[in-house]
Amino acid sequence: MMTGEEGQPLPYVSEIVLKKRKIRDELAITRRTQLELGKYGAKKSKKQSYVSDIKRPEQFIKEFRDKELDLIRMKQRAKRPKLTIPKLRSKLLFIIRIQGKNDMHPKTRKILYKLRLRKVFSGVFVKASEGVMEMLQKVEPYVTYGYPNLKNVKELIYKKGYARIDKKAVPLTDNNIIEQTLGKYGIICIEDIVHEIANVGPHFKEVVHFMGPLMLSKPEDGLIKGKKQPYKEGGDAGNREDEINDLISKMN
Numbered sequence: 001m002m003t004g005e006e007g008q009p010l011p012y013v014s015e016i017v018l019k020k021r022k023i024r025d026e027l028a029i030t031r032r033t034q035l036e037l038g039k040y041g042a043k044k045s046k047k048q049s050y051v052s053d054i055k056r057p058e059q060f061i062k063e064f065r066d067k068e069l070d071l072i073r074m075k076q077r078a079k080r081p082k083l084t085i086p087k088l089r090s091k092l093l094f095i096i097r098i099q100g101k102n103d104m105h106p107k108t109r110k111i112l113y114k115l116r117l118r119k120v121f122s123g124v125f126v127k128a129s130e131g132v133m134e135m136l137q138k139v140e141p142y143v144t145y146g147y148p149n150l151k152n153v154k155e156l157i158y159k160k161g162y163a164r165i166d167k168k169a170v171p172l173t174d175n176n177i178i179e180q181t182l183g184k185y186g187i188i189c190i191e192d193i194v195h196e197i198a199n200v201g202p203h204f205k206e207v208v209h210f211m212g213p214l215m216l217s218k219p220e221d222g223l224i225k226g227k228k229q230p231y232k233e234g235g236d237a238g239n240r241e242d243e244i245n246d247l248i249s250k251m252n
Contacts, residue, residue, distance in 0.1 A: 092126055094147075117213065118213070157172070164209075172190050181210055
């Protein structure tokens with residue numbers, strides 16, 4: 001009886017089925033290996049990143065010296081005679097923050113925050129005044145600015161504009177949002193916002209604070225070279241006057 005059972009042929013399995021099983025088994029092994037590497041590799045990379053985050057004493061010394069040097073240079077710029085401050089050619093300025101990380105002194109950062117420029121490549125509309133120009137002179141290496149034309153004012157507001165509602169950014173796609181907040185000033189739609197900012201109207205301050213800073217797109221390679229020298233001397237920073245419009249167009 002046992003001999004008869006042993007002599008029975010094995011059930012036929014087609015070659016296609018065998019290939020499918022082989023592929024399935026290989027995929028299962030590969031996936032299991034990936035999961036294991038992911039599980040333990042994550043811990044390793046986290047540990048490595050933690051080690052790399054530890055600063056050496058010379059790094060602290062360099063950062064401290066950079067910040068002190070930044071403060072000295074800021075004070076030197078502030079002492080420039082008022083004749084060096086360019087005569088205002090327009091009521092409206094658009095300021096873009098292009099620099100500023102670890103090498104900034106806290107006083108420099110405080111001025112940038114006062115201008116509402118907390119992030120690199122953020123931009124704000126500002127009513128031009130002697131006081132604003134003096135602040136810009138102090139933080140000149142970290143910003144570039146100029147006189148935006150009507151076309152760029154409109155495109156910036158339509159593409160990058162948003163409202164701050166309950167500490168949340170809300171796109172300016174619904175005029176009801178605008179009317180609810182700014183209706184008491186006679187501003188009920190996005191076109192009214194454009195008009196108020198472009199003409200620096202009586203409620204300019206309320207409008208720009210309603211919108212918040214605009215986050216521009218990261219510039220293409222070579223557009224911002226990372227040079228803190230004034231724009232007129234071949235750098236990136238400082239007053240570009242009407243030429244700011246070329247930069248806005250490329251970053252909007």
